[in-house]
Amino acid sequence: MRGITVRGCGISVPDKVVTNDDLSATLDTNDAWISERTGIKERRVGGITSQMAIEAGKRALEDAGLEPSDIDIVLLATTTPDALVPGTSATVQAGIGVPGGAFDVNAACSGFVYGLVTAAGLAAVGSGRILLIGADALSRITDWDDRTMAVLVGDGAGAVVVEPVEGPGGLLSWNMGADGSLRHLLKCDHGGYLFMDGKEVFRKAVRVVVESAERAMADAGLRATDIDLLVPHQANLRIIQAACQRLGIPEERTSVVIDRYGNTSSASIPLALEDALRNGKVPDGATLLLTGFGGGMTWASAVLRWRA
Ligand code: COA
Numbered sequence: 001m002r003g004i005t006v007r008g009c010g011i012s013v014p015d016k017v018v019t020n021d022d023l024s025a026t027l028d029t030n031d032a033w034i035s036e037r038t039g040i041k042e043r044r045v046g047g048i049t050s051q052m053a054i055e056a057g058k059r060a061l062e063d064a065g066l067e068p069s070d071i072d073i074v075l076l077a078t079t080t081p082d083a084l085v086p087g088t089s090a091t092v093q094a095g096i097g098v099p100g101g102a103f104d105v106n107a108a109c110s111g112f113v114y115g116l117v118t119a120a121g122l123a124a125v126g127s128g129r130i131l132l133i134g135a136d137a138l139s140r141i142t143d144w145d146d147r148t149m150a151v152l153v154g155d156g157a158g159a160v161v162v163e164p165v166e167g168p169g170g171l172l173s174w175n176m177g178a179d180g181s182l183r184h185l186l187k188c189d190h191g192g193y194l195f196m197d198g199k200e201v202f203r204k205a206v207r208v209v210v211e212s213a214e215r216a217m218a219d220a221g222l223r224a225t226d227i228d229l230l231v232p233h234q235a236n237l238r239i240i241q242a243a244c245q246r247l248g249i250p251e252e253r254t255s256v257v258i259d260r261y262g263n264t265s266s267a268s269i270p271l272a273l274e275d276a277l278r279n280g281k282v283p284d285g286a287t288l289l290l291t292g293f294g295g296g297m298t299w300a301s302a303v304l305r306w307r308a
Contacts, residue, residue: 003169004120005308008066008161010059011274012135013154013261014047020151027147034151039237043154043262045139050082052157053135054095056270060131060159061096071161072128074102075119077111077266079295080137088135098131108186109233109294110176111266113302116162116290117174123164133159134266143193152235153194154262158270170308172287173219175212176300186295201297205239208299210246213291216301224248226287227303229276233292234258234268243291255281265294282306 019042020031034040053076061068074096076089081104093102107114112134119130135157144150185201188194209232217223230249232240237258244251255272264271269290276282284307291301 008060008064009274011158012052012055013044013156016046029147040262041259047137047155050091053092053133056157056159064161068097071098071131072100073130077105077115077134107298109265110292110298110300112269113300119162130162136265156264156267170305172303174302175216178298182297205293206242212299212301220303227289228286230254235263
């Protein structure tokens, strides 16, 4: 049996910071509304998916003490590819100088967890190390005159190295789901802008995230009290708080970066993971619960023992 361990983590966000007050200058909105309803204070914009992914990927390699030649596959979770063809992972593969394969996964904001499970499957059938990256530039598909979307989104990328190990490894359990009959709730047509039915997404998101996380914990034979850190998708602080409450995980044991980055889709979970690592909240052996939801709708959770 071959499992995985995750080692190394790196992120990249654009330099340009846009605060709530900046948005209030051009939109009928204000800092109080955005902060209270979403928890967002500022976001980074102006990113290019491939460029952020390359930078985050290089930093994850450096953090793991590895070279590009140590990687077999680049797996890029993104919902904002640079182009329809080729896959953005190909640009990232060439940009980093990885010798092996490369492909994109699009499961919207659940993409990073979908990618983690996919990487574990590749490891199980004999692949070498996988560079897993979540990167999105939602700012590029956002109508900046539409206050309902503009206040929510941001750009960023986060990467980890997924390494095969003999034995069960650190991915203790996983859960993935989708309901395409809800695709109208959150969508962006070719050449168009993001549209979202915010209220309905909010309601569904809390339900599916809690169900998915509970299933993943049950499959790992764990309870909420066994989870050292919840690393959730960062779409709205109120969704995170509602999920924490229903799961019985205290907010102090949750990584939150939405205040600084807004909703960065596939990047939000690795951004939250890196922040927790940097702040010493993830000792070796810590049990993490990663959980996300997004357009599709899709959802996914994974219980991961750090450096197991
Ligand atoms: N600034 C100021 N006022 C705004 C606003 C903005 N940016 N956007 C909407 N409003 C107004 C509305 O017009 C409405 O006014 P009204 O009461 O006069 O009609 C009022 O604020 C409340 O709007 P509503 O849409 O009911 O707010 P809400 O509490 O549902 O919050 C979201 C809106 C989008 C923050 C919330 O629904 C949400 O977070 N949904 C889920 C988002 C999500 O998870 N997306 C990502 C999925 S991956």
